[in-house]
Amino acid sequence: MSATILSAAITFALGALALAMVFATIRILGGPRAQDRVLGLDSLYVNTMLLFLTLGIRNGTAFFFEAAIVISMLGFVATVALAKFLMRGEIIE
Amino acid sequence: MTHLDTLPLWAAIPAAAFLVLGSSLALIGSFGLLRLRTFYERIHAPTLGSSWGTAGIVLASIIVFSVTQSRPVLHELLIAGFVTVTTPVTLMLLGRAALYRDR
Amino acid sequence: MSRILPHPLLSLGVVIMWLLLNRVSPGHLVLGAAVALVVGQAMAALEPSRPRIRRWDKVVVLCVRVVLDIIVSNVAVARIILGGGRAGRRAGFVEIDLDISDPTALAVLAVIVTATPGTAWIDYDAAHGRLLLHVFDLADPEEWRETVNQRYGRLLKEIFE
Secondary structure (H helix, E strand, O other): OHHHHHHHHHHHHHHHHHHHHHHHHHHHHHOOOHHHHHHHHHHHHHHHHHHHHHHHHHHOOOHHHHHHHHHHHHHHHHHHHHHHHHHHHHHHO | OHHHHOOOHHHHHHHHHHHHHHHHHHHHHHHHHHHOOOHHHHOOOHHHHHHHHHHHHHHHHHHHHHHHOOOOOOOHHHHHHHHHHHHHHHHHHHHHHHHHHHO | OOOOOOOHHHHHHHHHHHHHHOOOOHHHHHHHHHHHHHHHHHHHHHOOOOOOOOOHHHHHHHHHHHHHHHHHHHHHHHHHHOOOOOOOOOOEEEEEEOOOOOHHHHHHHHHHHHHOOOEEEEEEEOOOOEEEEEEOOOOOHHHHHHHHHHHHHHHHHHHHO
16 A cells, blocks of 8 residues: 555656656757756756655665765756856857 | 565655655746746746755655664755755856846 | 864764764764864865854754745745746846845855745845845835845844854
8 A cells, every 4th residue: 555655656756857857958958048058957957866866765775865966966066167157158258 | 666565654645745745846846947938037946846846855765764774864864955055056156147148 | 172173063064974874883973073073174274264153042943934935935936837826927136235244144145045946146246235136026126125134134143143
């Protein structure tokens, strides 16, 4: 009974997060400006991290947790670097 | 899914509720990212996923692992803390970059 | 005390993080404490400004208030995105003259404001103490000035200054 409830919730969560990743990807591809793409990338990273946490619950292992923490750190560094680049790129122009 | 079978019902229901809540908020946030019209409006959308979207899934994970391993498993709190501290930094930098490019 | 442990809060945080990432056991406590001591020394070498928390009871009040506000604004923003929001909603910038000037208090305020859906910290002009805030559902700019300065600013002032 409890396994049924939980696996239904996990399936829902996986679907919702995958759809959220699709939306973020559309924003990355669609732009229209560079800052929109960077914002989409940041959102994609957060959604991927949440997806990994959910997969960790489903499989009952802590390995996904470590992957999730690496993803969130990479996402942070990538977004900061890109935001910095957006400001500097204009200065050079 | 053997480890989920050992979970008692009183733990499965809140865990499932938090999972659904968290993933729905993350989905709504990304939907807003797609739907809203200007960049400055869009900057508000991902905070849904990074505030209670993350909190919901982290709480579900804590409940499931703490009950199945019958000891407090709290390392997910690190992710919640990390996301809470880093999201403002990225959004602030992005907002400033956008403002700079618009001026 | 201050020679061995220049940043007690930071070192405590490192020990807690170490124990969470590994297992809670005496061995890991010793190892984590060793790492925390080194991290504290390394931080002291960077000579950052040292934040001082004066009122611990107010920290609890602030945390409760922020968590409640985040829940409320999550619901509000989700509702607007899904289309059930008020007609005639408009988003816009607000300029706020902040009462607080302590760097740590400002950093905490920035985290609170941005972590709450519906408000985003865009720019801060340190020379004039003026904050540029973007608000998702801007009905009355005066109300937001009140909210930021009274609801959070006063508490932060009591905690840090």
